Amino acid sequence: MKQIAACTYTFVFEPSETWAHLYQFEKSLAKYLDQDGLDMAIIEPMGAGIAGKMIHIYPRPELPPPKPPKQSTMPAGEQIRKLGKIGK
Numbered sequence: 160m161k162q163i164a165a166c167t168y169t170f171v172f173e174p175s176e177t178w179a180h181l182y183q184f185e186k187s188l189a190k191y192l193d194q195d196g197l198d199m200a201i202i203e204p205m206g207a208g209i210a211g212k213m214i215h216i217y218p219r220p221e222l223p224p225p226k227p228p229k230q231s232t233m234p235a236g237e238q239i240r241k242l243g244k245i246g247k
Contacts (some may be wrong), residue, residue, distance in 0.1 A: 170184070172184075185201060185214075188214070188242065192216060193219075196218060197216055197218060197219060197220050198216075198217055198218070198219045199214050199215060199216050199217075200214070200215045200217075201213075201214055201215075202214070202215055
């Protein structure tokens with residue numbers, strides 16, 4: 160089982176000078192985390208309201224490199240003849 164760390168922060172800012180809406184703050188935080196290869200999910204427990212939001216921060220999953228398309232070993236002319244027979 161993984162161990163987790165829980166930190167509690169209170170951010171205080173003047174909305175007219177920084178972010179006018181909460182979603183703008185969250186978007187800025189997500190951009191910052193993205194620079195370190197991290198992602199976040201906002202969790203809102205039922206009945207907790209705006210003060211009860213939690214942010215789950217986790218490493219962005221790495222996607223495997225795409226596989227190159229299969230190349231046929233058959234000469235192009237033969238491929239065309241074979242495709243022509245399929246439709247008949």
